[in-house]
Amino acid sequence: MFRVLGSVFLTRRAFILAWGIVVLFVIGWVWIPMYVVAKLALLFLVLAVLAEFYLLFGRRSGMKAARRTMERWSNGDVNPVTLQLESGYGTDMHVRVLDELPVQFQKRDLVFSGAINAWSKRDFDYQVRPVARGVYRYGAVNVFVSSPMQLVERRFTLDNAKEVAVYPSYLQLRKYELLAISNKLTLAGVKKIRRIAQQSEFERIKEYVPGDDRRTVNWKATARRGRLMVNQFQDERAQQVFSVIDTGRVMKMPFEGLSLLDHAINASLVISSIAMRKEDRAGLITFSNTVHDVLPANRQRGQMQKIMHVLYGQETAHRETDMEALYGSVRRTVHQRSLLLLFTNYESLGAMERQLPYLERLGRQHLVVPIFFLNTELDAELKALPLDTEQVYVRTITEKMVHEKRLIARELERHGLPSILCRPQDLTVSVINRYLEIKARGIL
Secondary structure, eight states: OHHHHHTEEEOHHHHHHHHHHHHHHHHHTTSHHHHHHHHHHHHHHHHHHHHHHHHHHSSTTOEEEEEEEOSEEETTSOEEEEEEEEEOOSSOEEEEEEEOOOGGGOOOOOEEEEEEOTTOEEEEEEEEOOOSOEEEEOOOEEEEEEOTTOSEEEEEEESOOOEEEEESOHHHHHHHHHHHHTTOGGGGTOOOOOOOSOOEEEEEEEEOOTTSOGGGBOHHHHHHHTSOEEEEEEEOOSOEEEEEEEOSGGGOOEETTEEHHHHHHHHHHHHHHHHHHTTOEEEEEEESSSEEEEEEEEOSTTHHHHHHHHHHTOOOOSSOOOHHHHHHHHHHHOOSOEEEEEEOOOSSHHHHHHHHHHHHHHHHHSEEEEEEEOOGGGHHHHHSOOOSHHHHHHHHHHHHHHHHHHHHHHHHHHTTOOOEEEOGGGHHHHHHHHHHHHHHHTOO
């Protein structure tokens, strides 16, 4: 009995009608005929509520609900979710659906409403965008059912406790994988890099087309075929590409909901896949005040799953980055000359200069590409027109901070460290561009 009463709710319409009847009774004290009308209205309301109560509780399982979504979500991307209702009532009903979202979204007002036909199904679709990796726990799907009169609602609590794991952005990974397979990376903003060196392996002889390097003309094949033929080369294979990710406090800063660490993780996942598509070996190193994970470079079938597993568990440590520890670990574990894509962040020239000696030492053995970020939150300050002295000071400091980022990039280049300075949202494309440029120039 208590369970039944706990699932019954009078609607706003019922309360409005009840207050209307109270007004009629008040008027009835002055004008007697209205008192009779009020009693008849009260009787009609009570009978309507009892009839709707009987209709709603006449079936034990009047409504079923299921939540359909992917087994795992992609971090930073839009993920679809579908609520599927199935009516067990023989008449058309009105429903309100309240889904209890995971606490990470901090949203408690996701409500859908509408009609559902007798013995039929109806779907309600919505999308979620997680901005942190980990396990997201759903609560129940609460379905409030009422008849077309909508005086009483019956609550069904269904599909309890569903967990969804949020992984690094595998949707972005698939997008770039498909473009790489079809050689259409330029559609995603990746530049087409011309080969300016012959640090490559012979692949085949093909017919000349405009744009081919005339220095690769194969004159013997041309004489045999009677038309111009050229040698086609492919990039050198089996090179090692390591994504080296700083998980220290400098990577905690958020942009568009995602921390710099998550931007770096998503980009490293994509570049690892692209490198393996290019027949290189992909590896992974994470560090902060100490080296946390070292995944040797490989291109075997399960390597991407290993990379995904390691990236899934990364968290930002609120500690200072120890570049000396990274240098020692790389020297012990990475013996072949490799491309080290170092995802970190520098907010001042002094911070970079403290790490520069170790970067130079790494650069003698490997090709090190430091990757750091522009602070896009400063764009609004740069666009605003200063109206008073305080705003002039703010704009001057902002311009100094942006200029210092450019100085850091130039100083790294001066010491033989080709860096990448980009906005967080442009990170993946920028890293792919630099990787393809290195492959084309053969400077690894």
